[in-house]
Amino acid sequence: MGAATQADAILVTGGAGYIGSHVCQVLCDAGRQVVVLDDLSRGHRRQIPPGVTFVQGDIADDALVGQLIASHGIGWVMHFAGRILVPDSMRDPVDYYTTNVAKSLSLIATCARAGIRGFVFSSTAAVYGTPAQLPVTEDTPCRPMSPYGHSKLMIEQMLADIGQVSAMRFVCLRYFNVAGADPQGRRGQREDETTHLIRVACQAAVGRRAFLEVFGDDYDTPDGTCIRDFIHVCDLAGVHYAALGYLDSGGKSTVINCGYGHGYSIREVIAAVERVTGRPLPVRQGGRRDGDIPAMVAAVGRMRALLDWSPRYDDLDQIIRTALAWEESLNRTDAAGHG
Ligand SMILES: NC(=O)c1ccc[n+]([C@@H]2O[C@H](COP(=O)([O-])OP(=O)(O)OC[C@H]3O[C@@H](n4cnc5c(N)ncnc54)[C@H](O)[C@@H]3O)[C@@H](O)[C@H]2O)c1
Numbered sequence: 001m002g003a004a005t006q007a008d009a010i011l012v013t014g015g016a017g018y019i020g021s022h023v024c025q026v027l028c029d030a031g032r033q034v035v036v037l038d039d040l041s042r043g044h045r046r047q048i049p050p051g052v053t054f055v056q057g058d059i060a061d062d063a064l065v066g067q068l069i070a071s072h073g074i075g076w077v078m079h080f081a082g083r084i085l086v087p088d089s090m091r092d093p094v095d096y097y098t099t100n101v102a103k104s105l106s107l108i109a110t111c112a113r114a115g116i117r118g119f120v121f122s123s124t125a126a127v128y129g130t131p132a133q134l135p136v137t138e139d140t141p142c143r144p145m146s147p148y149g150h151s152k153l154m155i156e157q158m159l160a161d162i163g164q165v166s167a168m169r170f171v172c173l174r175y176f177n178v179a180g181a182d183p184q185g186r187r188g189q190r191e192d193e194t195t196h197l198i199r200v201a202c203q204a205a206v207g208r209r210a211f212l213e214v215f216g217d218d219y220d221t222p223d224g225t226c227i228r229d230f231i232h233v234c235d236l237a238g239v240h241y242a243a244l245g246y247l248d249s250g251g252k253s254t255v256i257n258c259g260y261g262h263g264y265s266i267r268e269v270i271a272a273v274e275r276v277t278g279r280p281l282p283v284r285q286g287g288r289r290d291g292d293i294p295a296m297v298a299a300v301g302r303m304r305a306l307l308d309w310s311p312r313y314d315d316l317d318q319i320i321r322t323a324l325a326w327e328e329s330l331n332r333t334d335a336a337g338h339g
């Protein structure tokens with residue numbers, strides 16, 4: 001849509017977090033003007049690339065969001081801010097409905113009122129619940145099994161309804177399992193309180209935790225452990241940039257799965273970590289974790305059809321190499337006493 005559109009700045013909520021900060025890097029590399037709004041409840045200032053304007057604040061602060069949109073010439077919003085852990089959402093649903101649903105409603109309403117042209121939202125494969133068949137297409141019925149999944153589906157619905165009465169178009173990106181870190185070592189997942197398999201496995205591999213517990217080996221899968229579709233965070237960042245291009249060239253509001261379209265079992269992930277490190281991984285067999293879905297694999301036809309994007313890191317060993325390098329760098333930072 002031309003140079004004037006390109007000039008519109010992008011507001012990235014949650015840009016000090018794991019995925020948002022990788023997306024900021026891609027946007028900066030493409031020469032875009034980026035403003036991050038993050039309350040630093042989970043994120044870290046140092047994750048944000050140089051050249052990005054940072055504002056510490058809450059997405060539900062309507063006056064602040066309105067002022068940022070007006071004063072920075074914001075045309076696009078990428079919304080990452082929120083609570084992200086499935087088991088945590090079972091323990092504290094109020095936090096998930098407050099932060100994810102109520103605060104997102106406030107943000108979306110402010111954006112629509114302010115004339116934002118396009119909104120890219122971080123959704124999740126957790127909206128599907130246990131799918132009847134694999135791979136999961138975007139038309140698979142959604143039956144979330146956790147407050148986290150419900151909260152994300154509610155936001156998708158709000159975007160669809162508000163999109164009907166405003167000019168704001170949206171892309172909801174349903175991420176499957178995000179993993180890995182910036183290959184140049186500039187950023188990765190920083191919060192220690194994590195439940196993500198590859199992160200936990202890499203922490204165990206470099207001694208940041210004692211072992212990896214495998215949750216269940218009696219699923220109806222080839223080796224009895226669950227299967228997931230892991231996408232490298234840098235590829236996912238590229239998908240966001242492509243989604244912006246899609247909206248910019250007039251694309252209609254839509255929902256898109258983000259994965260590679262093939263899965264690995266937990267045992268295969270463990271084998272890959274051992275292959276990459278050349279050492280056995282400390283592993284303990286545990287029972288099933290509540291709410292776990294036996295297998296999740298994305299159908300990626302829509303992503304390939306609509307977005308000008310192709311994967312660069314679709315290789316489990318490469319994902320693990322970047323994740324391990326990041327954990328090793330955290331060890332060095334801690335040892336140097338400035339964690
Ligand atoms: N990590 C995954 O595997 C995964 C999978 C599917 C979907 N997602 C979604 O992607 C998004 C980003 O996830 P992430 O892994 O980068 O998480 P993260 O916790 O690293 O980042 C979230 C960021 O949002 C900020 N934040 C939280 N509440 C805020 C508020 N009220 N106002 C302003 N900032 C606030 C936090 O400080 C943090 O920097 C989330 O919406 C998450 O639900 C993540």
Ligand SMILES: O=c1ccn([C@@H]2O[C@H](COP(=O)(O)OP(=O)(O)O[C@H]3O[C@H](CO)[C@H](O)[C@H](O)[C@H]3O)[C@@H](O)[C@H]2O)c(=O)[nH]1
Nearest residue numbers: 084124125126176177195196197200213214215226289292
């Ligand atoms: O220490 C661990 C951690 C995980 N797992 C297993 O590894 C698989 C993946 O678990 P994660 O916690 O890494 O991820 P989930 O698939 O449960 O959920 C993730 O992917 C979802 C989409 O499928 C959502 O996006 C959600 O935000 C994100 O946490 C599960 O079978 C889990 O039981 C273990 O065995 N041990």
